[in-house]
Amino acid sequence: MSSSDPQRFQPVGIDPAEVKALAKRVRGPVLTPEDEGYDTERAGYQLARQHRPDLVVGATGTADVRAAVEFARSHALPVAVQGTGHASAGIAGEGGVLINTTRMTGVRLNLEANTAWVAAGTRWDEVIHEAAPAGLAPLSGSYPGLAVVPYTLAGGLSLLSRRYGYAADHVRSIDVVTADGRLRHVTEESCPDLFWALRGGRDNFGVVTGIEIGLVPITTLYGGSLQFPGESAAEVFDTYLRWTATVPDEMSSSIMQMSYPDIPAFPEALRGRQAVNIRIAYAADTLDDAEGLVEPLRALGPTSDTLGQLPYTEAGSIYADPPSPGFIEAGTALLGALDTTAVRTLLDLAPPHAPVPHIFELRHLGGRLALPPAVANAVGNRDARYLLNVVSRLERADITEIRPAHKRMLEALAPWSTGGRLLNFMNGEDAAKEVRSAYEPKDYQRLTEIKAVYDPDNTFRLNHNIPPADPRNPRLA
Numbered sequence: 382m383s384s385s386d387p388q389r390f391q392p393v394g395i396d397p398a399e400v401k402a403l404a405k406r407v408r409g410p411v412l413t414p415e416d417e418g419y420d421t422e423r424a425g426y427q428l429a430r431q432h433r434p435d436l437v438v439g440a441t442g443t444a445d446v447r448a449a450v451e452f453a454r455s456h457a458l459p460v461a462v463q464g465t466g467h468a469s470a471g472i473a474g475e476g477g478v479l480i481n482t483t484r485m486t487g488v489r490l491n492l493e494a495n496t497a498w499v500a501a502g503t504r505w506d507e508v509i510h511e512a513a514p515a516g517l518a519p520l521s522g523s524y525p526g527l528a529v530v531p532y533t534l535a536g537g538l539s540l541l542s543r544r545y546g547y548a549a550d551h552v553r554s555i556d557v558v559t560a561d562g563r564l565r566h567v568t569e570e571s572c573p574d575l576f577w578a579l580r581g582g583r584d585n586f587g588v589v590t591g592i593e594i595g596l597v598p599i600t601t602l603y604g605g606s607l608q609f610p611g612e613s614a615a616e617v618f619d620t621y622l623r624w625t626a627t628v629p630d631e632m633s634s635s636i637m638q639m640s641y642p643d644i645p646a647f648p649e650a651l652r653g654r655q656a657v658n659i660r661i662a663y664a665a666d667t668l669d670d671a672e673g674l675v676e677p678l679r680a681l682g683p684t685s686d687t688l689g690q691l692p693y694t695e696a697g698s699i700y701a702d703p704p705s706p707g708f709i710e711a712g713t714a715l716l717g718a719l720d721t722t723a724v725r726t727l728l729d730l731a732p733p734h735a736p737v738p739h740i741f742e743l744r745h746l747g748g749r750l751a752l753p754p755a756v757a758n759a760v761g762n763r764d765a766r767y768l769l770n771v772v773s774r775l776e777r778a779d780i781t782e783i784r785p786a787h788k789r790m791l792e793a794l795a796p797w798s799t800g801g802r803l804l805n806f807m808n809g810e811d812a813a814k815e816v817r818s819a820y821e822p823k824d825y826q827r828l829t830e831i832k833a834v835y836d837p838d839n840t841f842r843l844n845h846n847i848p849p850a851d852p853r854n855p856r857l858a
């Protein structure tokens with residue numbers, strides 16, 4: 382944080398001698414707000430809101446994580462963790478100790494078990510690259526630059542999820558440093574409660590230093606995008622929704638309405654105009670029927686068509702999410718079956734009718750996502766059919782206009798909403814308040830009880846927080 386930061390917070394003022402002592406125990410940097418490098422160390426993808434810790438520790442491995450957690454505990458400070466920082470908007474904490482895991486990278490394949498052990502800060506692109514020569518793929522999402530551990534422990538909606546389920550459903554073991562500073566190797570056999578809770582409850586129980594995940598035998602996809610002019614949005618959305626009801630579980634897709642900014646960076650024909658994009662990722666054993674499956678969409682006459690076979694190592698090109706950090710505000714909802722009225726409602730509230738520019742996207746759920754995993758976990762809301770995301774960039778509109786516009790759209794969609802949310806997509810203003818909605822009610826209750834065992838003082842609270850149950854009255858959590 383620069384000294385000219387107008388919103389400078391008041392650090393608690395940790396004794397410099399104690400910071401020095403911690404720095405001796407830790408191989409990575411240990412920085413306070415006064416130190417050069419503090420801003421870089423706490424920076425993540427989301428620029429809108431970032432952590433402002435009293436102390437940031439750039440962990441290089443498990444020993445550094447343990448030292449940081451023990452230090453925080455002994456000073457009664459909360460602990461936050463950051464991988465690539467895509468989720469910080471809405472949950473970024475003020476004060477406490479932030480552990481940055483970006484130096485903790487590494488992938489170790491076990492080709493007998495078709496698994497990979499992945500260190501805390503490793504991004505998906507590294508796992509995809511390592512697994513591909515063995516004919517395997519991980520359950521990565523639309524953007525391969527996300528960190529594996531936070532994505533997976535929050536559920537993890539993959540391009541392959543309609544066929545295989547959530548990424549969390551494929552976790553075999555977890556190494557975690559709990560609030561008492563202990564490193565635990567957690568499996569279904571060794572610690573069933575914590576294993577259940579971590580897969581869905583993510584950072585509420587400790588700092589995960591590595592996970593072992595299952596890989597699937599996928600090398601090639603049929604995928605890409607189809608773009609349509611904004612004028613045909615109603616027809617394209619209606620057709621798309623009917624189409625999703627007919628496709629096999631191997632077909633994952635989404636539909637997005639976006640507006641091109643009126644700036645010279647875009648071709649004149651697109652500037653200031655709306656477009657509709659359908660993204661496809663088909664992951665069947667044979668891709669021979671792919672062209673036939675997408676024919677009803679192609680019949681709508683796309684203006685751009687990039688569909689074709691591609692290696693899984695290029696799966697990131699389907700969504701082509703921008704790698705550069707951004708000022709982003711997002712709202713989200715899980716929806717059930719959608720009809721023509723739902724589509725009209727969405728389009729009536731979207732640009733050019735909306736007061737602020739925003740993108741909205743529906744991702745098709747269902748398939749294996751709707752089924753319980755082989756080993757139960759805390760990931761909830763498996764009955765939803767679509768995920769709605771509404772995203773605005775703060776460079777293009779004021780936050781005081783963006784929030785009401787997003788709220789209006791989410792409220793208008795209430796008749797189709799399941800009331801639930803996916804933790805990985807809860808980044809907006811109300812993220813911290815919405816945590817319960819990520820879980821089935823009885824699972825949320827169980828999470829609070831497990832939290833009371835492993836983190837009774839709520840050391841891990843600078844997150845989508847699940848408070849510990851009150852042991853005298855568990856229902857008061």
Ligand SMILES: Cc1cc2nc3c(=O)[nH]c(=O)nc-3n(C[C@H](O)[C@H](O)[C@H](O)COP(=O)(O)OP(=O)(O)OC[C@H]3O[C@@H](n4cnc5c(N)ncnc54)[C@H](O)[C@@H]3O)c2cc1C
Pocket residue numbers: 425426461462463464465466467468469472482501502521522523524527528529530531532535536537538539540583584587588589590702703805806843844845
């Ligand atoms: C462009 C884009 C595309 C996306 N696509 C998808 C998608 O296809 N599917 C999907 O499911 N999600 C998707 N997401 C959401 C994404 O999965 C989450 O934002 C996820 O948290 C990102 O990981 P990260 O490393 O940036 O997390 P961070 O923002 O660094 O951390 C997120 C949370 O995880 C916790 N955490 C981080 N590291 C650890 C650790 N080692 N131990 C315990 N807790 C930890 C943190 O405390 C924090 O609360 C997308 C997000 C963006 C911005």
